[in-house]
């Protein structure tokens with residue numbers, strides 16, 4: 619990807635949201651504001667992880683048309699554009715991970731571009747509608763994607779009505795910034811730091827601490843290896859809160875047909891390939907001479 623950088627209008631808003639957060643210096647914090655911030659983070663984060671990612675991008679479970687719209691709304695409230703835009707770009711990432719075609723390859727473009735550079739750029743304002751044909755057949759999804767400002771503005775107004783200015787800043791602005799950076803860390807840090815279990819042909823990693831911060835999305839190497847699995851923590855000890863929520867919703871028949879990783883992937887032999895590949899790459903890097911020393 620060539621990055622002829624031009625700031626987009628939504629990129630400008632993204633920066634403005636960060637600046638508004640500075641007003642906490644004057645507003646301070648209260649228990650109610652902190653609780654609103656945490657609540658708004660958790661619900662909207664699930665909208666991204668359980669909605670935008672595991673449902674719209676990967677169709678890793680099924681749900682009703684009504685709940686599908688609910689997911690589009692609460693994911694949209696995170697101010698990360700519409701579900702169709704998000705899913706189209708994310709499907710593209712899986713198809714071209716860490717190649718020249720990847721929109722946000724941490725390996726090829728570095729941390730800054732993979733984390734926020736591509737989001738700020740006006741190059742990706744549009745999306746390939748062919749990539750999300752399965753979703754564009756629902757007019758209500760097309761509508762909420764087109765008018766993607768409606769959910770975040772609704773949440774912002776709600777926060778103001780509940781908690782005044784301090785409620786608005788902590789409940790909407792601060793939690794939105796935390797949502798941005800925890801989501802984007804999967805594109806950047808999860809392709810840079812962590813462990814590799816499976817050979818996937820790109821640089822995705824598994825990271826426990828990112829799994830905590832992102833309700834289970836840190837098991838990114840597992841996910842790249844088998845993206846259609848609703849569960850991204852493949853073992854009981856791999857914390858995956860999004861999956862626990864979806865499993866709970868399935869008891870109430872709100873969602874169903876949660877796809878699981880096949881048993882063959884959980885066998886030791888399947889995992890060794892990825893570990894051997896990682897060890898090989900590490901050995902190759904270690905044996906490369908230091909450029910400064912080699913030139914002496």
Ligand SMILES: [Zn+2]
Pocket residue numbers: 711715804805809822838842
């Ligand atoms: Zn990835």
Ligand SMILES: [Zn+2]
Pocket residue numbers: 671675676708712841845
């Ligand atoms: Zn994915």
